[in-house]
Amino acid sequence: MNDLYLIRKNLFRKKLRAWLMIGSIFIAFGIFGVLAGFEKAFNAGQDTAAADRLVTVNKINFTQPLPYAYFNRVRAVEGVREVTHANWFGGYFQDPKNFIIVLAVEPTTYMTLYGNEMDFTPEMRQAFVRDRAGALVGETLATKYGWKVGDRVPIASNIFSQKAGGRIWDVNIVGIFKNKVPQMDTNFMIFQYDYFNETRSFGTDMIGWLVLRTASPDANDKVSKTIDAMFANSTAETSTDTEKAFNKAFLAQLGNIALIVTLVVSAAFVTILMIVGNTMVMAVRERTREIGVLKALGFSGPRILRLILGESIALALIGGLSGLAIAALGATQLRVSLSAFVPGLAVTPDIFVIGVVLMIVLGVLTGLVPALNAMRLKTAVALGRS
């Protein structure tokens, strides 16, 4: 009769009570898993940001355009290795409700700058540069609408219209790209700036924003100051920041998601801490006489302590691990439907590790008081108490 056997027997001595406690732990860790995954996916933009990538936008606001000439002027700045530009197209497919992220880009430089995140194959690069009306579609987006290479799809804009009338551009899908890093989402489409620029009815020769790669992250500061100084007092002043800072500021616009997640998860944990903690105290008190018997049989105080802590930790692990498992399953189910909002929702290994640490902490906290009480219990008193 080893300790594990005793722990197991004690744990399930009142089956219903054990399952109820496991149930509430299960739910708390389910909530933790999903919300932590949500927050992580939400902040993925900061993780995927390369340290040597900067973003230059109009100083008024990033939705204001910049003159096309800035592209070449920034390219000439010392410390800048590569520059590309991109434009928000305001895209949708067929119905305005089917919002899609479409960017009009300069093909060669764009694919160079994002070559570490997205897998642009040589054939894709060639085909995209060659076809003026060509478009590359991310795997997630292509799957969503069932698009294949060779398809000609009409993409509409809720901002721009064609010189020839109408707001639909027909593009040829010349490639479907995958991501190289899991946090990078592929729920978007890129097409040629030249094609877009020559056919749109207004905003000609303006670009949305510039993305540049510096010689090294150490050069970031100097490069961004040089660029912003270069355009100071012009009609379109610029603001250059690291990609990470830019993404962070953008997410902060939505609200303090991290705080909301922390509050909800804390509420869930406080709940189980109280429920399980109190139940453990009660469960051990009911066993006072038994503990007296164990002590009389020669079980040491520390061993009793280990038995009870083992019980509460086992409880937390059974409930917690199954909760995380269901969260992981739920995240894969939700991933597709939430892809536009939080791409790449998943219970990642680090969330799992934090979860296990939390389970052990929970197990220790809920078992500590009854375990200490039991350890200190005098055998005679315990046997005397009914």
Add this chain to the structure above:
Amino acid sequence: MRSLFLQIVAVSAINLKSIPQRFWLSLSTVIAIALVVMVLLSFLAMSNGFRRTLEGSGSNEVAVVLRGGSQAEINSALTREQIRLLEDAPGIARNPEGKPLASPELYLIVDGIKRASNTKANLPLRGIGQEGAAIRRNIKLIEGRMFNPGANEIVVGKGIVSEFSGFELGKTVNFGSSPWTVVGIFDADGTVFESEIWADLPVVQSLFKRNNYFQTMRARLQSPATLAALKNYSDGDPRLKLDVKSEAEYFADQASQTSDLIQKLGWPLAIAMALGALAGALNTMYSAVAGRTVEIATLRAIGFGVLPAFFGTLVESLVLAALGGLIGALATFLIFNGFTTSTLGASFTQVVFHFTLSPALIAQAVVLALVIGLIGGIFPAIRAARTPIVAGLQGS
């Protein structure tokens, strides 16, 4: 019948008086339920506050004209010719001199610094026509004055002043290279306009290089019914073919997305947490019943029926749940009601809003609490009712 009722009352009273014996366990159930209610109510208050801010912004007597298919003001574009045609449209109210009460507007996004995060945030800068402020009936200047035509002056909503730094009266703000002076602060009755910056349309057009460029037109209607006339006029002219909506309709469309999203997050979370709290409630009530075995058997032996034992337990559970629900609602009210925050709205700009509880929301949360109490009490109550007298009297 009356005696049965009295028995139920008596047993319930005994049960409630015995709660202190299981004080910590009962308290943890109450707090667990209170936390569930708090989580639910704070999400609902957020969703409700956002919706109210936007929905309250729209008037039925004001028409908004946008380019067809543009959905939000920020995407819209109108030509000077279209503005001119619209000013002659039927259905639009006119001032005593016969000029239409219409305001061509330009809606641009500029950067402000959000106080809460100290990061850049999108703020709407609206260039409004001469009638712009008069068309919206609920605008009141609370400090300073209106901007002068032709000057680099702005008036800002009070939400802008409270949530973003640098917009106090008399301050100068730079948008790109042009400096603007804050000359007034207005109250807009809690509507989305309180999150906006207003300036004279021609000045905005020239300083932002948008000469002869307009995005929307707002017009005061003779009555809500004349919206149809304006719509027909626009549909009938090939040079127009614009989206004509009442302002109320426009903002209701904008409100629904974000507010629905918040609700869709809040309810599943609250229900998941409710299941956790339910496990706690069941646990508490089963222990209560277990602790009372002898007592229940004694009552039965002296002639009490099965139903009092059942209802006594159920009442105890419901009382604990109701207590939790009320504490949760009260705590949410004290902590979150009126809490001001801002998020990105459908126009891609910050919307300042307040968490707003309402009796209907509180009722929903209390119902959820009572459901937890009901389910958490019913099974232990059945067990209580089934306690066999003889075995019960012997103790377990």
